[in-house]
Amino acid sequence: MSIGYACLNIGTPNTNIRSVMPRNANPEKLTEVTAHNLDALEKMVDYNIANDIRLYRISSDLIPFGSSPVNTLNWPQIHKEAFERIGAKIKKSGMRVALHPGQYTVLNSSTEDVVERAITDLLYHDKILTALGTDTTNKIVLHVGGIYGDKEAALERFAKNFQSLPESVQKRLIIENDDRLYNIEDVLKLANRLQIPAVYDNLHHAINPPPSGGNDQYWIAEAKNTWKETDGNQKIHYSQQATGKRPGAHTDTILLETFLQFYDQLDDPTIDIMLEVKDKNLSAIKCQNAITATPRPVLLEKEWGRYKYAILERSPAIYQAIRTLLKDKEVYPVQEFYRLIDTAFDEEIHPGCAENAAAHVWGYFKKNATDTERIQYEKNLTNYRNDTGTLATLKRQLFKLSEKYKVDYLVQSLYFYLD
Template sequence: MRIGYACVTIGPEDTQMKTCRQSNSSEALLMELIAHNLAALDRQIDYNIRNGIRLFRISSDLIPFGSSPVNRLPWWKSFEQTLSGIGTKICANGMRVSMHPGQYTVLNSPDPGVVERAVADLTYHCRVLDGLGLDKQHKIVLHVGGVYQEKEAAVQRFLIRCQALPEAVRDRLVLENDDRSYHTGDVLAIASRSGLPAIYDNLHDQVNPDPASEGVKEVIRAFGRTWKKEDGPQKIHYSQQDPEKKAGSHSASIAIDAFLDFTVQLPGRNIDVMLEVKDKNLSAVKCILCTQSGTKIKDLED
């Protein structure tokens, strides 16, 4: 079981991504920022390797304005060697990475402009992973999108537009159940129709449950059947509710007892678990240590 975290590494110096305002985005500044961000990513990967973290989500902010006409640089060529070096390090250490476009990347929108920008954004994310030289086990996580008062029509738009994507992009896509519009049953049906694998998110399932669900363990098994060999091991998202915030808000840290109770429900050990939590790598290290045999109290205190 690989356990990881998303985007931000707390503690190590010079691992933060930088960006700029659109009005200041000269080619020279963009080149400088990209070089900085790739160096920051390299340091994040080094930190993960040192701490036994073999699952990581790369920030979508890696390349400033990466999917926008604002950035017309052929950055994937200019930084080809740097990207390749980072990717080689990822592969050599058995690490799996992913990316997760934001809430405005919506393929099934009725607005053609939104769809055009979504395709550009997915293409950008794919270009990052391709530039790193990674195979299609390294995924781009996507929500189905909105309902727009007519759910089946929205699903149909998603399926059509997904099929029209470049093959390289489509091969990396994986669907996730969300906390508002598409529950686990919806996503399993869409995964079946599209041929895409699906990621189970436990907190989204709690907030937006499928009324016909047969329970967490069976749902995770069903999601696992959407993953083909070439997609790599099944991956899931795990988080805990912040008790002081609205439903679906991630907790500050992972409570170990609840996490260990959850892992008992997993149908096997060959599942990757992405933690979505405010303290990021700190909870990842804690959860990794608590699931390893032979861990001592001193390890947890350190």
């Protein structure tokens, strides 16, 4: 079993995906931004390998204007070395990657121009996976699309247009139940007809179940039948409903107790679970640590090293409670550890606590800091205390000092990334 996350990484420097304005989309700028994005992707792949994450969804924005006539560059060839290097890391680590075109990629549209653009976009996504040298277990996830007043006709159009896709795209395409139009029963009928995998989404099912009913366990088992050996392990999407928000809105983080209730009902220990959640890789590691077959206190200690100053500026009491919790090296209190972290993030940052946390961080390099850096730190701290400056300004200085003095422990601290 692998647990993964989608697109963006929290807490790893220089992993932002850049875009280009149409007016600036000249060959030089497109090449520059693509190179940056591939470098960001490589850093995220390296992070995943270091943290034993073997499932990852690549951003569709990797190549600026990748499926648009605006970008006429032969970007797979221009960046061949980077693609091959990243692809080699993916394959060697046993990682499985995917892409998920957005809502405007509608293969069953009643408008021919929309269908043509959808096909072009699918070709672009396939080109990325091909440039990386990945096999057909690395997928492109797509929703069925719209209904346009006639569901059966819309399904027929999807099937017809699917047949016009190149074989390489057909072998990668998997279809997902959505939260409004096509429930899991609809998707399974289409998947069985086309002999392609169906990916089950638990939250979409909760919002848009078929009239026949059926729980997660039942439909996951039904969807499993659509996955062939050449497709790899069955993959599902898992998310949780954000309280007080529109149906389908994802939570900021995965609540571990709820996830474990879901996990415990799974029959297949090899299934891959893609998390859809706002804190991305942080929830992936949380869930991974909770179900690991080899629980080791060092896993939680590593996590604590990244979280602790973000906790300290919110709740010194919880900070101390977690320190106490981790003292006993004979136990693995994973659920209580993350419960305390989640509780702390429900609290606002208190100015006095924020000053205390900043002082702890400053302590890592105050002996090496120049007089100018010390004066600037004291000024930023005073301005924040007097409400004439911001905590963000203070943290920016501390982050720059962490980089300058090569305190990697701090550069990777979530203190700088979680507001």
